[in-house]
Amino acid sequence: MPIPDFLAFLPALILGAALGFFGGMFGIGGGIIAIPLFVIGYGMEQPLAQGTALVMMVPNLMVGWWRYSQRHPVPFRRALAIGVIAMLTTWGTAHFANALDPATLKILFSLFLLAMALKRIVPGRSRNASPAPRVDERHVPLVGLLGGGSMGLLGIGGGLVATPLLTSLFGLRQTVAQAFALALVTPSSLIALLVYAGAHRVNWTMGLPMAASGLFTVSAGVAFAHRLPEKTMHRAFSGLLLLSAMWMLVSPLVMD
Template sequence: MIELVMYMALGAALGTVGGLFGIGGGLIAIPALGVLFGLDQQLAQGTALVMVVPNVLLALWRYHQRNRIEMRHAMPLALAAFAFAWLGSVWAVGLDARAMRQGFVLFLIALATYNLARMFMRKVEPSSEMRQPWPWLGVLGAGSGVLGGLFGVGGAVLATPVLTSVFGTTQVVAQGLSLALAAPSTAVTLVTYGVHQHVNWAMGIPLAVGGLLSISWGVKLAHALPEKVLRSLFCGFLVLCAVMLAFKA
């Protein structure tokens, strides 16, 4: 019973973070499960996905309620991410767990470096229209899908900064579109990990319940914060995740 409460409390904390940054909570759940509970990389990723999938769906709905997500932009991202996430997840389940963890740390470091560098670049004002033509949304969906399937993070963590810097969207719009990308890709990735026995359902289900109870608070907070503050917090969050996992790698 104590373990159940602990998992739900952890899920609630991760759900708030997931709603805040539009990433479903998986990016911090994976290092948390590896460091705190000793799960290997694939098992940590698969178990985190049990929480991430419903969290992403709920967060997507909440974002759409507050800031309508354009389907003409969301669909190319979602369809490409779905197909390529399946390929990435099939690749991931056959890799060495230690190599996977090291690769994940490098991925987080690269992502944190890119986001920190962006804070010192010349600011480009967000646009109401996409700066790049629609085929490039499919390219972004494919790349994010592969990384999402490989590392179990849904691809949203890559798509969000690219949408703001390359496609010119606001942070909130980028996070909403990233959730639309992540919804199908996380679902197909969870199925793949589950088929290959890389999911601890007894741990993942209470994590999911806790996340569902709290993710709306994170979404509400995301819409209340200034954009610069939200981006700064996102960078700090990435660095924290990289440091946590580096101790376990």
């Protein structure tokens, strides 16, 4: 590849590597950072930003799922059930998202991030790493409804929705919950990408280099996550949500 062509892809390669690391660390695909960046920094419409982020998220999630499964294997039947429910829900909500006005979708995305951030930071209830389960584990697959719906509508959130539910309602440890969430998010992200691509809401030139470089850093993020204390993981995850929400809500006012 000629040097000028390589330099054109360099920002996407660096960004993809950084997002791959954080995606592996938090058990998410990195879209929570990529989508606001695409909207604010690159001027993409919300649906295009979500579809482009999915190009990077799909392979990152696959690697993250594989690495987490090595350490925290989830029961096959429950993983299959939660994945199928999530995929079906994603399919319907992704079509709905592409029919929405981009401005409306952007508002929904921003409010989702803010709600997730406030929910995790404000309450400060249980300080135990593994709270007592309040719901029978047989109902774990139903989390796929909310996780899949979020993935299809917003291009993110499967893990953001599923992980807190799995820890607070089902009493799973953070890393185990993230392994379960990845079983939900990984197949539903692929379905979401297919729908967004079918609606021509994907910038492949930006997404593919990010996906390629992210593959080299996901495993490092997963390994780093397992070295952190449980409290540190929760705080870091909550801080990431809050910063992204503030960025999406404040930057339009500052930049205008």
